[in-house]
Amino acid sequence: MTTVAPPLPYRVADTWAETADTWSIELVPVGEQLPSFAPGQFAMIYAFGVGEIPVSASGLRGRHGALVHTVRAVGAVSTALCRLRQGDTVGLSGPYGTGWDLRAAVGHDVLVIAGGIGLAPLRPVVHEVLDRPADYGSLTVLVGTRTPADMVYRDEIESWRGPARVEVTVDRPGPAWRGAVGVVTSLLDRLDLRPERTCALVCGPEVMIRHTARDLLVRGLVARRVQVSLERNMRCATGHCGHCQLGPLLLCRDGPVVSYDRVAPLLLVREL
């Protein structure tokens, strides 16, 4: 065979707005189905005639095996995906990437830290830990967003409170905001961490990841138990196009989730 397999057609079963510029899309296979996704893995989603971008799976257990993706409109393809309506078709390929190492978290307290839409790839982790409380210690979810209006999964986050400890902070509060203000790392001050028993999973802008990981190490976590999900330009997701390099790593293949001990020195090199 010498042909490149095209993506599989997936139909939009439902879409809903998360914020003014962010939409969740529920996708079901038209015919053949992709292998199942693990938390933290991503798909390449093709918008007809516009292009294809990497998007994490934000929900793995939609109706009838549906996949959910949450997309923030920042450019041509992501905007096209946010404009999809029920019944439209997209092309989907995957699953790609390493995903979160949840086996390493078994028996540990799970600390989920998300910046903005970085909560999307972490949402399946929260679902997994809530589904199997016996396998894990405590669950803590820390979320930072720009403004209260930029918060994704707002109602769902509220429903996590109880089984999980949930803290939310915003950079710029509105008049109605009663919660915390400041960067997400400031939330760490309020926690009684058991560093030797904690596994932290972090996703957000790279600068946020860097600061958060550093603060976690200061609080006694070992770098090996801090997992981060990184973002680079991706064209192929199969290790062949070269775009997603971070020094020795090809992030589509060796990531996007990597343990912090592997990437800490790389994240300190400017423009690597």
Next chain:
Amino acid sequence: MSTDADVNASAPAGTDGLVMGKDGMAALVDVLIGRGFTVIGPTVRDGAIVLAELGSADELPYGWGVELEAGRYRLRERSDGAAFANSAGPQSWKSFLHPSRVREWSADRAKGQLVFEADHAPPPRYAFLGVRPCDLRAIAIQDRVLTGGAHRDPVYAGRRSGALLIAVECTEPGATCFCVSMNAGPAAGPGYDLVMTEVVDDDGHRFWIRGGSQEGAEILAELPGRPADPRTREAARAGVTAAADHMGRTMPEADLRELMAGTLDAPRWDDVAGRCLTCGNCTMVCPTCFCTTTEDVTDLTGDHAERWRLWDSCFDLDFSQLHGGPVRSSSRSRYRQWMTHKLGTWYDQFGSSGCVGCGRCIVWCPVGIDITEEAAALHDWAATTGSPDDSPDPDLPHGDGPP
């Protein structure tokens, strides 16, 4: 698959091969065409030795050599009439195995539904005539990158699996060559179907040709020639040995992977950035560079779309584009990305060096930037500054990526 260690191993046992003249070369091309191959080999065109489809062996660059220097390429007439006494031209075999532009698939929209169709064009069956040892190694490297991982690139795999490789050992390296440093020549490593060594001396102009595969042996059996004589074999071996002794360039004797990893903050990167035009020529001519991008296009009806794949270059500003801007916006960081990948991180990613010492990037750089000279400067810097700083201060201000 070849490793660094086995690349200069001798040809498989079982045949001492043939010695043939120009008539044998003519017969070889005819046999290949007769067997249905598209024969690609060197030929003179537009003031350079290029790789193109050959209709007969007459089109080989008999009597042409080249003069190479950083930023300079000139054809030169040779009195000995040799066909392969010229080193790498601007192209490499990757143009054929990993084409600069391919359609991957198309999509049609009918009644709101999308139907995808793979591109079913059958791959051509190539015979590459005159693959230099460095380029043979480059093909082995691309094999590993494009077919050695969890995902195989089907375009490359399809073209590669049908390709017949006829290597020619190197007896005339250019002033920009350093394959010895990269352990990639001038003797041919494994992976060829046939291998030749060209000899021109008082006994005449001839080719010592041996088989390296079943198919190569079958083709060999169809060629006119005589059993290899000791004088020709010795002359051939002496020519290859002499070539190893007059490489034009050399890499510093150091673990290049460690050197690259330890010099990411060297001031030399600013120096080379001041000269580099970020034109990407070095990536286009390099036989191992494999980076591509994708382009999605629609026709005028808006209901037919196609996915194309094109060569890309890490020197392009868009290459590392995220929605907040490019990760590598300075030319310093882009040259560093290219060179540290070639010589260093390629090992981490694919288990070998990404450079075979062919010298093309030096020749075709419009400002004559020389990868061996840059490596030497980094080596000197590392030596004078002591062991490279591998524990950067986390509190130093560092460029924050895109939001």
